[in-house]
Amino acid sequence: MATDTAVDVVMPQMGVSVSEGTVTRWLKQEGEQIEADEPLLEISTDKVDTEVPSPASGTVTQILVQEGETVAVGTKLGQIGGAAAEAPAQEAEPEAPAEPEAAAEEAPAAEAPAAPAEPAPAPAAAPSSDNGKAFVSPVVARIASEHGVDPSQIAGTGKGGRVTKKDILAFVESGGQAAAAPATAPAPEAPAAPKPAAAPVAAGTPLPGETIEPVTAMRRGVAEHMRRSLDTSAHVTSAIEVDFSKVVAAREALKKEFQANYGVxxxxxxxxxxxxxxTLADYPYVNGELRGDSIITRNFVNLGIAVETQEGKGLIVPVIRNAETLNMLGIAKAIADLADRARNKKLVPDDVQGGTFTITNPGGYGTFHGTPVINQPQSAILGTYALVKRPWVVSDEQGNDAIAIRPMMNITLTYDHRLVDGAYAGRFLRDLRERLESWEGDGD
Amino acid sequence: MAELTYLQAISDGLRTEMRRDKRVFLIGEDVGVYGGAFKVSAGFQEEFGPWRVIDAPLAETAIVGGATGAAMMGLRPVAEMQFADFISCAWDHLVTIAAKQRWRAGTPVPIVVRLPSGGGFSGGPFHSQNPESSFAHIPGLKCVCPATPEDAKGLLISAIEDPNPVLYFEHKHLYRRIKAEVPEERYTTPLGKARTHREGSDISVITWGAMVYTAEEAAQQLDADGVSVEVIDLRTVMPWDKPAVLESARKTSKVLVLHEDTRTGGFGAEIAATIAEEAFEDLDAPVKRIAAPDTPVPFSPALEKAFIPQVEDVVAGLRELAEY
Incomplete structure (x- = not known):
């Protein structure tokens, strides 16, 4: 049933802590027909890329946000049905971009002709964030103005995602960090992520031999997160060498069974x-978090696994929730599932939130050491590296030393020294090694 | 302290004042020999005599008119309407004379009109109404609506002491259902002072009369949802305790106004409007009203249940506010 009344298409909320998204591609153009729930456009946020289905059947009458533009959640992107509009086009166009400045910056290329840089398809100035956002109640408006807080930056728990008085008070009390997001998902978003609108400053004309590509939402998210993590935590890395002989033997035994019976x-x-x-069960700080003036520890492990996405365009850390409840088979299946969905862009926002500890595994390419960056707001990250056969000094029962060939793996723990001390981290690694070196069967 | 029913507490308050002050007398239909339709004045005529416990003819106009005249002459009459609904017959005397006499001629009219009101027992359209808002609207009249035995006594004594005409709405459904400790000595409960029936932090319920108990039961159910509900018992509707209501509204930012009277023009409208005017910047949700629909009170028990706000109606309203 086609709609005659206008139905707005808005930037969806792709997870509690996601506040904006980029239109990557319109699958229908103005004037084309579309069915309800048929994919209308693709968007990209710093967490996931996804398709947005049409909210109604009818004609695409307006496209207000062009491909490449980044806008706040709730912003009207286009319209299905109703009369094709004229006016909004003007609004969507950015006010004269910082053209003269950009030109001045690039001036040193003296021989450059007068024609200044065409300010490429400049991302539109992000529309005011209250556009289409949930209602702000009088008391929330008052508290916001008293504390100089922007309610649109707070995760709302009220009707339709509205920010309630409790939400904003919790936000203010937590020093404007924790928001009201569920405790298990301490929104790792930057309070003041650099606005995409700032990008054109660096753009301009490429020098000979250079090519320019726009920064994707994911790349921007990764960049911001990495920088902020280094600015936040006191990173220290400790490494340990682990003899994987028993694991290799156990794996040989399990492999056939797992693959035949479970396909993993x-x-x-x-x-x-x-x-x-x-091991984390015995080292709560490694699985903990420094949150404001408090130290958070947990009786569960939400284990993040760093995964490279398609075409190496970014890194994503899907989370295995309550990993402490899973046995070997459960973890094997969970990792296979998340990795598969991460590579195929099928993750949903909640898959990548609420992690308490992360493992990164760059060993596949042969690297034997690294110093990964902590996934905020966690307090440590484990790195696993290439498994290689090395000469290793072993002792027999009589205490005689001999050189043996052993499958060895280096494992690093990069930890936030604000919360985790070196000795504590050392004991964690020692116990982890102990566990792996004495592995038997499926470990349960 | 003795444990008294709401009805016994009213009798106790009336008896206390009649023993203390000879100017106080009771007039109404069947209040003497019969002891009152609800037996509030049982034994009064034996104790105080037929001149202070007067059986009046079936004429509310005569009862209120007579009481008004006696008050002007210096007495302290307590007039009983057999049912609050019948007060419409006395409207002219009450509204045109008693309410305005002080402004018009400087003569105080210290009468108390006792009004057995409210439904919940299939009394039908003539025996179940809660007409407090009609009178709260008349400058010069005060309206009292006690919910507890202690307040029933203390407010009745304050009403008798007060130099203005006071309408005392006693809820029939509470008469024998509600029982609590009541001080034996004489005391007064100030007019215009609300009472926090139950403290809470998430939603305020502003109510009075029998609805205090409906609100309390609903609030208990909300506890299970982890929602803390405050219940403010207004105690007197005119004057009403604006500061207490605004304070509670500012604390919780979500308000439900609940009354048994019909919705349109009910006193809840005045409260909701005042909160919107004076506490706008403290609100986190629209002020919600729960009241009876705009119809006469039905006889049928099933229909009456649908008419009078029930605990589940209030629970639903509170949940709606909690989720807003």
């Missing part, structure tokens, strides 16, 4: 993950 591969990462989850 018990990779070394699965063993490392299982051993890590077990």
């Amino acid at each position: 591969n018990p990779t070394y990462l699965v063993f490392a993950a299982r051993a890590t989850v077990l």
